[in-house]
Amino acid sequence: MARIRIEREKCKGCLLCVSACPKGLITIDKKLNARGIKPVRFKTDSLCLGCCMCAFICPDCCIEVYK
Amino acid sequence: MAKTKVLMTGNEAIAEGAIQGGCRFYAGYPITPQNELIAYMARHLLPAGGVFIQAESELAAINMVFAAAAAGSRAMTSSSSPGISLKQEGISYIAGAELPAVIVNIMRGGPGLGNIWPAQSDYFQATRGGGHGDYRCIVLAPSSVQEAYDLMALAFELADRYRNPAIILGDGMLGQMMEPLSVHSPQPTVHRKKNILPNKKWALTGCKGRKPNIIKSFYMKEGDLEKFNLRLQEKYKIIKQKEQRCDSLFLEDAQVILVAYGTMARIARGAVTKLREDGKKIGLIRPVTLWPFPDKVFKRLAISDKRLAILVIEMSYGQMLDDVRLAVNCQAPVEFLGRSGGGVPSEGEIINKVRKLLRTREPEN
Amino acid sequence: MNKIFSRPKSLRNISTHYCPGCGHGIAHRLIAEIVDELGIRQRVIGIAPVGCAVIAYDYWDFDCCEAAHGRALAVATGIKRVRPQNIVFTYQGDGDLAAIGTNETIHAANRGENLTVVFINNAVYGMTGGQMAPTTLLGQKTATTPRGRSAATEGWPLKISEMLALLPGVKFIERTSLHSVQEVIKTKRAIKQAFQNQVDKIGFSLVEVLSPCPTYLGLSPVEALEWIRKTMIKEFPLGRIK
Numbered sequence: 043m044a045r046i047r048i049e050r051e052k053c054k055g056c057l058l059c060v061s062a063c064p065k066g067l068i069t070i071d072k073k074l075n076a077r078g079i080k081p082v083r084f085k086t087d088s089l090c091l092g093c094c095m096c097a098f099i100c101p102d103c104c105i106e107v108y109k
Numbered sequence: 110m111a112k113t114k115v116l117m118t119g120n121e122a123i124a125e126g127a128i129q130g131g132c133r134f135y136a137g138y139p140i141t142p143q144n145e146l147i148a149y150m151a152r153h154l155l156p157a158g159g160v161f162i163q164a165e166s167e168l169a170a171i172n173m174v175f176a177a178a179a180a181g182s183r184a185m186t187s188s189s190s191p192g193i194s195l196k197q198e199g200i201s202y203i204a205g206a207e208l209p210a211v212i213v214n215i216m217r218g219g220p221g222l223g224n225i226w227p228a229q230s231d232y233f234q235a236t237r238g239g240g241h242g243d244y245r246c247i248v249l250a251p252s253s254v255q256e257a258y259d260l261m262a263l264a265f266e267l268a269d270r271y272r273n274p275a276i277i278l279g280d281g282m283l284g285q286m287m288e289p290l291s292v293h294s295p296q297p298t299v300h301r302k303k304n305i306l307p308n309k310k311w312a313l314t315g316c317k318g319r320k321p322n323i324i325k326s327f328y329m330k331e332g333d334l335e336k337f338n339l340r341l342q343e344k345y346k347i348i349k350q351k352e353q354r355c356d357s358l359f360l361e362d363a364q365v366i367l368v369a370y371g372t373m374a375r376i377a378r379g380a381v382t383k384l385r386e387d388g389k390k391i392g393l394i395r396p397v398t399l400w401p402f403p404d405k406v407f408k409r410l411a412i413s414d415k416r417l418a419i420l421v422i423e424m425s426y427g428q429m430l431d432d433v434r435l436a437v438n439c440q441a442p443v444e445f446l447g448r449s450g451g452g453v454p455s456e457g458e459i460i461n462k463v464r465k466l467l468r469t470r471e472p473e474n
Numbered sequence: 475m476n477k478i479f480s481r482p483k484s485l486r487n488i489s490t491h492y493c494p495g496c497g498h499g500i501a502h503r504l505i506a507e508i509v510d511e512l513g514i515r516q517r518v519i520g521i522a523p524v525g526c527a528v529i530a531y532d533y534w535d536f537d538c539c540e541a542a543h544g545r546a547l548a549v550a551t552g553i554k555r556v557r558p559q560n561i562v563f564t565y566q567g568d569g570d571l572a573a574i575g576t577n578e579t580i581h582a583a584n585r586g587e588n589l590t591v592v593f594i595n596n597a598v599y600g601m602t603g604g605q606m607a608p609t610t611l612l613g614q615k616t617a618t619t620p621r622g623r624s625a626a627t628e629g630w631p632l633k634i635s636e637m638l639a640l641l642p643g644v645k646f647i648e649r650t651s652l653h654s655v656q657e658v659i660k661t662k663r664a665i666k667q668a669f670q671n672q673v674d675k676i677g678f679s680l681v682e683v684l685s686p687c688p689t690y691l692g693l694s695p696v697e698a699l700e701w702i703r704k705t706m707i708k709e710f711p712l713g714r715i716k
Contacts, residue, residue, distance in 0.1 A: 056495035056695035062655050095655045097479040101499030107479035134556055160555045165581035172545035176552025179539050202542050313537045315517035315560050323531045325540035
């Protein structure tokens with residue numbers, strides 16, 4: 043069991059985490075954040091391995107991982 | 110403090126004065142006519158517990174000095190005119206980051222590679238900032254080997270007090286000439302090793318037990334740089350008020366006052382002595398600080414005295430001349446005698462110029 | 475559940491000014507993590523460059539110093555010589571380290587200064603608007619090579635890491651990349667080694683990090699990583715150089 047927490051206001055929408063997640067659990071949010079950018083959103087925690095791939099590649103340090 | 114008499118060149122005296130004044134970091138690049146200085150530092154700074162680096166260029170040297178000052182050390186570099194031009198970027202950063210550092214310029218002829226003969230043609234560069242931005246360096250101009258030694262400790266103290274670069278402006282003649290000198294103790298003993306530095310809370314030492322320190326000259330937020338510049342201007346105003354220094358001779362009754370600094374002032378003094386022996390009322394003002402320029406002394410003079418004339422003498426084609434004119438503010442005629450590119454106005458040339466000046470002014474007497 | 479990944483203490487909790495997908499953010503975080511892990515935050519002094527990372531000191535939470543463009547290694551030398559007990563590193567881009575600062579780089583390396591250098595190579599000038607870098611690839615279009623870099627007029631991409639490896643004063647050089655999670659992990663390992671070397675007084679250690687600049691490559695962040703993987707590492711092969 044694991045999950046991630048994304049700071050949506052810090053997210054710049056580069057989507058590197060989306061491509062890094064081996065389970066495809068990160069997607070683009072439909073709602074804009076205060077930057078006027080569509081940040082990423084964590085889909086579900088049922089499959090999350092807590093592998094931290096998303097957090098390792100995030101250039102803006104806006105992902106925390108819990109396991 | 111026990112004093113010892115030694116015989117030294119100006120360059121060596123500057124280096125020894127720096128070490129005695131607490132300098133513990135030197136980085137430089139060889140250039141004539143100041144090579145004795147870097148060699149002296151190479152011999153004596155390490156035994157005094159300091160760091161000596163022969164840098165790969167003047168650019169590297171001045172940036173090493175920037176860094177050593179940022180880390181809290183009393184740091185200096187030295188060079189001569191073309192090398193000082195290369196250091197200007199770093200001096201601007203030192204001023205912008207408000208770091209205390211000392212830069213020695215043993216001037217030679219210019220522009221360009223010029224030659225290796227003495228000159229005073231870097232006055233503008235030294236007193237107007239020299240690099241980019243609205244800043245000033247404190248500029249001290251020794252005119253003897255003893256004074257070159259003595260002013261080093263003052264340069265470090267002023268640099269520390271105001272967190273500002275200080276320049277020692279000498280010339281090739283001062284650097285190369287040998288004179289007897291009283292030093293604090295037989296060199297290279299370290300004098301005042303402890304407690305020499307004021308507390309530098311801002312220095313980079315690692316953030317143990319405090320918030321991180323940042324040394325920078327970069328202000329991107331709107332209005333921040335203007336605020337910083339205003340603060341610098343306030344500091345410069347205080348320096349102008351408090352730190353003007355000059356030497357003078359026979360100002361009470363002088364009808365012609367010679368104004369000269371450094372090596373040129375020694376020759377001017379000789380001319381004053383000879384003219385006085387001849388009954389001529391000649392005086393001398395020798396600025397010791399070129400920035401702040403000692404304009405107070407000019408204002409104190411009987412400037413309303415219509416008989417008074419001023420003769421500025423430089424080993425340049427008229428740079429300090431501008432500051433004298435600003436200080437005199439059109440209250441007296443300001444004449445000029447100068448040579449450059451290795452030419453030095455002689456005592457005879459000065460005497461002839463003064464006699465001519467007195468002749469043309471006689472009808473007014 | 476335990477928190478197993480979060481912002482390192484040495485990285486301030488503020489957003490950076492970097493473009494989306496810029497490698498600087500990753501490299502900054504890796505350095506902050508390493509500083510925390512080695513327990514050196516109280517004695518580390520970072521030297522920020524001129525270039526996009528000019529205000530790196532706003533992001534790191536430890537003592538930092540500015541350096542004029544290209545002079546970071548002269549500044550690092552000055553600080554380290556005065557305070558050998560501190561851990562001093564420079565963070566420099568390709569223009570800073572391999573163009574305007576080549577002289578300072580070579581001579582600090584040749585003196586064998588006990589310093590750590592993190593060299594960010596993104597093959598382009600970011601801060602000034604996408605001009606040619608010394609490491610720009612042949613054929614690569616930039617603002618100042620609009621027809622692509624030509625060896626005949628602009629010369630070849632400068633391999634400064636290989637050049638530095640020739641110097642006896644240099645103890646450790648590795649080229650890594652940020653183009654995938656695996657490579658980010660390898661980059662961290664290399665930079666950590668470069669810091670550890672300084673702690674152990676081994677000597678001059680440099681890690682060249684191939685880093686994405688999506689904005690001036692004209693690519694999306696994901697495509698920029700692909701470009702490094704497919705194109706850039708052919709010119710700048712990864713691995714331990716010394």
